[in-house]
Amino acid sequence: xxxxxxxxxxxxxxxxxxxxxxxxxxxxxxxxxxxxxxxxxxxxxxxxxxxxxxxxxxxxxxxxxxxxxxxxxxxxxxxxxxxxxxxxxxxxxxxxxxxxxxxxxxxxxxxxxxxxxxxxxxxxxxxxxxxxxxxxxxxxxxxxxxxxxxxxxxxxxxxxxxxxxxxxxxxxxxxxxxxxxxxxxxxxxxxxxxxxxxxxxxxxxxxxxxxxxxxxxxxxxxxxxxxxxxxxxxxxxxxxxxxxxxxxxxxxxxxxxxxxxxxxxxxxxxxxxxxxxxxxxxxxxxxxxxxxxxxxxxxxxxxxxxxxxxxxxxxxxxxxxxxxxxxxxxxxxxxxxxxxxxxxxxxxxxxxxxxxxxxxxxxxxxxxxxxxxxxxxxxxxxxxxxxxxxxxxxxxxxxxxxxxxxxxxxxxxxxxxxxxxxxxxxxxxxxxxxxxxxxxxxxxxxxxxxxxxxxxxxxxxxxxxxxxxxxxxxxxxxxxxxxxxxxxxxx
Amino acid sequence: xxxxxxxxxxxxxxxxxxxxxxxxxxxxxxxxxxxxxxxxxxxxxxxxxxxxxxxxxxxxxxxxxxxxxxxxxxxxxxxxxxxxxxxxxxxxxxxxxxxxxxxxxxxxxxxxxxxxxxxxxxxxxxxxxxxxxxxxxxxxxxxxxxxxxxxxxxxxxxxxxxxxxxxxxxxxxxxxxxxxxxxxxxxxxxxxxxxxxxxxxxxxxxxxxxxxxxxxxxxxxxxxxxxxxxxxxxxxxxxxxxxxxxxxxxxxxxxxxxxxxxxxxxxxxxxxxxxxxxxxxxxxxxxxxxxxxxxxxxxxxxxxxxxxxxxxxxx
Numbered sequence: 170x171x172x173x174x175x176x177x178x179x180x181x182x183x184x185x186x187x188x189x190x191x192x193x194x195x196x197x198x199x200x201x202x203x204x205x206x207x208x209x210x211x212x213x214x215x216x217x218x219x220x221x222x223x224x225x226x227x228x229x230x231x232x233x234x235x236x237x238x239x240x241x242x243x244x245x246x247x248x249x250x251x252x253x254x255x256x257x258x259x260x261x262x263x264x265x266x267x268x269x270x271x272x273x274x275x276x277x278x279x280x281x282x283x284x285x286x287x288x289x290x291x292x293x294x295x296x297x298x299x300x301x302x303x304x305x306x307x308x309x310x311x312x313x314x315x316x317x318x319x320x321x322x323x324x325x326x327x328x329x330x331x332x333x334x335x336x337x338x339x340x341x342x343x344x345x346x347x348x349x350x351x352x353x354x355x356x357x358x359x360x361x362x363x364x365x366x367x368x369x370x371x372x373x374x375x376x377x378x379x380x381x382x383x384x385x386x387x388x389x390x391x392x393x394x395x396x397x398x399x400x401x402x403x404x405x406x407x408x409x410x411x412x413x414x415x416x417x418x419x420x421x422x423x424x425x426x427x428x429x430x431x432x433x434x435x436x437x438x439x440x441x442x443x444x445x446x447x448x449x450x451x452x453x454x455x456x457x458x459x460x461x462x463x464x465x466x467x468x469x470x471x472x473x474x475x476x477x478x479x480x481x482x483x484x485x486x487x488x489x490x491x492x493x494x495x496x497x498x499x500x501x502x503x504x505x506x507x508x509x510x511x512x513x514x515x516x517x518x519x520x521x522x523x524x525x526x527x528x529x530x531x532x533x534x535x536x537x538x539x540x541x542x543x544x545x546x547x548x549x550x551x552x553x554x555x556x557x558x559x560x561x562x563x564x565x566x567x568x569x570x571x572x573x574x575x576x577x578x579x580x581x582x583x584x585x586x587x588x589x590x591x592x593x594x595x596x597x598x599x600x601x602x603x604x605x606x607x608x609x610x611x612x613x614x615x616x617x618x619x620x621x622x623x624x625x626x627x628x629x630x631x632x633x634x635x636x637x638x639x640x641x642x643x644x645x646x647x648x649x650x651x652x653x654x655x656x657x658x659x660x
Numbered sequence: 661x662x663x664x665x666x667x668x669x670x671x672x673x674x675x676x677x678x679x680x681x682x683x684x685x686x687x688x689x690x691x692x693x694x695x696x697x698x699x700x701x702x703x704x705x706x707x708x709x710x711x712x713x714x715x716x717x718x719x720x721x722x723x724x725x726x727x728x729x730x731x732x733x734x735x736x737x738x739x740x741x742x743x744x745x746x747x748x749x750x751x752x753x754x755x756x757x758x759x760x761x762x763x764x765x766x767x768x769x770x771x772x773x774x775x776x777x778x779x780x781x782x783x784x785x786x787x788x789x790x791x792x793x794x795x796x797x798x799x800x801x802x803x804x805x806x807x808x809x810x811x812x813x814x815x816x817x818x819x820x821x822x823x824x825x826x827x828x829x830x831x832x833x834x835x836x837x838x839x840x841x842x843x844x845x846x847x848x849x850x851x852x853x854x855x856x857x858x859x860x861x862x863x864x865x866x867x868x869x870x871x872x873x874x875x876x877x878x879x880x881x882x883x884x885x886x887x888x889x890x891x892x893x894x895x896x897x898x899x900x901x902x903x904x905x906x907x908x909x910x911x912x913x914x915x916x917x918x919x920x921x922x923x924x925x926x927x928x929x930x931x932x933x934x935x936x937x938x939x940x941x942x943x944x945x946x947x948x949x950x951x952x953x954x955x956x957x958x959x960x961x962x963x964x965x966x967x968x969x970x971x972x973x974x975x
Contacts, residue, residue: 286710292707
């Protein structure tokens with residue numbers, strides 16, 4: 170009995186220790202551990218989850234509402250013809266190693282990203298750059314090959330953050346950026362620690378010490394938050410437990426929107442899916458609401474095209490592919506498949522795909538389409554589906570912001586080849602006038618909905634569970650980031 | 661004796677060589693390109709080629725096997741594809757969690773099993789023995805990950821005596837380190853202790869029927885004294901075999917428990933590496949585990965000789 174009491178005492182002491190140091194510290198749970206910490210040479214969203222806005226900053230940046238604002242560039246001038254961008258850098262910006270940020274660092278960053286040996290996962294963002302010139306230490310001039318209305322947007326991505334040549338050699342394990350937090354320690358497999366950077370150019374961070382803890386198992390994540398070992402968990406992996414947190418006054422639950430269009434991708438080149446009537450039948454066979462309820466426990470906004478509903482130019486086209494199984498059967502009969510057909514449905518690991526896949530398979534069966542369901546690991550999915558085009562249907566969330574232009578790439582895995590759409594995207598790229606761009610975007614959304622390229626399911630939601638006293642966390646995720654620069658504890 | 665040790669060493673090296681070839685071949689067959697996994701959906705062909713080149717993925721399979729093997733002989737396990745750190749360093753870090761966890765669990769398992777088996781064997785046919793046997797049945801039947809979650813709910817979420825998971829690190833002190841390993845070690849030890857208790861009890865009961873025990877009893881020893889002084893040592897051979905097997909299993913087989921407690925151990929490293937197609941890490945860790953199993957078996961062989969002098973004479 171004494172033994173038990175001693176343990177209890179130790180526990181109480183440990184707890185007291187934790188809450189005493191809590192005001193300037195935070196422990197953030199994340200499901201995936203980054204492979205390394207260089208956001209400019211890997212696609213892993215987990216890297217941006219740790220370093221974007223915290224450690225590294227770009228010329229421009231994404232604000233919490235998804236708009237693009239000034240980052241390390243205080244302002245910029247764009248030439249009349251839309252080809253030359255002159256960025257004016259903030260003065261007095263220092264990297265964490267004490268060196269000053271200047272125009273040469275920007276030139277180095279952009280040249281490195283578009284070099285032949287570049288390992289940038291989003292190299293296309295830099296493809297339009299013709300030259301990068303240093304005008305003076307705080308001015309850099311970027312000349313484009315053709316006008317590009319989304320250039321400032323592109324420069325806000327995590328893949329375009331500014332890095333310095335002095336620290337590039339060790340960037341994967343000792344990242345040196347300009348952000349409000351400095352990298353401190355990484356215990357691989359367990360946690361990454363950041364500390365406040367005293368020499369930050371902007372509003373200083375309100376937290377002193379940040380620990381990112383990596384917990385992949387949903388049950389373990391639940392226990393860690395419940396035990397208050399973790400103060401905030403963005404992208405909480407067990408949506409079924411959210412009501413329990415909502416009912417508990419110790420916690421707050423934020424459900425936000427992401428850039429993830431979750432779709433049932435259709436192989437547009439594979440018979441019988443190359444027939445638009447068949448694709449249309451598939452979309453009418455799916456009841457989005459029951460997919461969202463069953464696979465995501467009600468989290469997610471239905472979409473009718475490949476565009477984020479929170480975007481000002483979004484058009485709601487869900488009624489065009491509304492749940493209508495009778496119509497689906499009729500369309501199949503018209504296309505010559507009155508008795509239905511069998512097709513593969515390949516599912517990557519995320520729960521939206523695995524759980525959603527079961528529901529969609531059942532819904533398709535009820536109109537006569539049989540599916541052969543295969544569960545794949547990510548590496549297999551990339552090889553078979555994404556690169557090999559060896560699939561009929563698959564479910565995937567396209568998490569890159571503003572990525573409707575993938576429909577202009579005929580070799581992209583769902584193989585939609587439409588000259589009209591490609592012309593539309595070319596026009597959009599060359600257009601700088603906001604109103605005309607908006608009009609073109611609306612046309613683009615309608616075109617892919619009319620062609621029933623894919624079955625658009627829902628916009629992926631991101632639930633964050635956090636201590637009720639935490640303030641300043643992002644609700645929405647316009648990019649994959651955990652921006653902690655404005656987070657603080659309420660007294 | 662020297663000749664015997666040399667023979668054993670040659671066969672050990674041959675086993676390792678065969679194992680390395682099998683591991684390498686098996687992973688060659690696995691589909692999936694590490695570079696494509698790392699660069700994701702928007703990667704361009706030239707970027708992929710640049711990365712593959714840097715990772716050394718462009719050579720033939722034989723070249724890669726050769727460089728892996730010769731590297732290992734120098735203690736160089738190569739550089740992880742995804743983490744870009746030396747594999748040897750990563751394994752070293754993870755061993756500081758996995759090895760203490762395995763030893764902790766094995767220690768707990770022995771601490772529970774030895775007294776329980778002795779007690780059960782000395783009270784043959786009583787309600788007490790029935791109780792111990794019933795508990796061990798339960799210990800084997802309960803899945804350890806479920807038991808682990810139950811413990812987390814009770815001791816971490818409700819009572820707050822232990823953290824729900826994670827590893828504090830040895831630099832935080834021995835107590836903090838052991839505290840984060842306690843619940844996982846208990847979860848791992850429970851089924852192992854149950855198996856060990858059952859094996860040991862039946863081994864003890866077997867020896868209790870031997871003539872030398874009857875002699876010991878006739879000499880005036882009580883049943884308990886005969887059990888502890890004479891039966892125990894003779895019952896150790898099967899017990900040592902089981903302990904050896906359990907240690908190898910605990911070192912590598914804690915993947916699920918490591919996931920439940922999000923511990924940065926070897927099991928989770930392999931798990932992550934397989935899904936990221938970080939083949940060089942998978943190969944090296946599996947190789948290391950093969951080596952550990954062979955080494956443990958060798959040690960168990962030596963331990964047999966220690967507890968049973970008859971085996972020494974035969975060699």
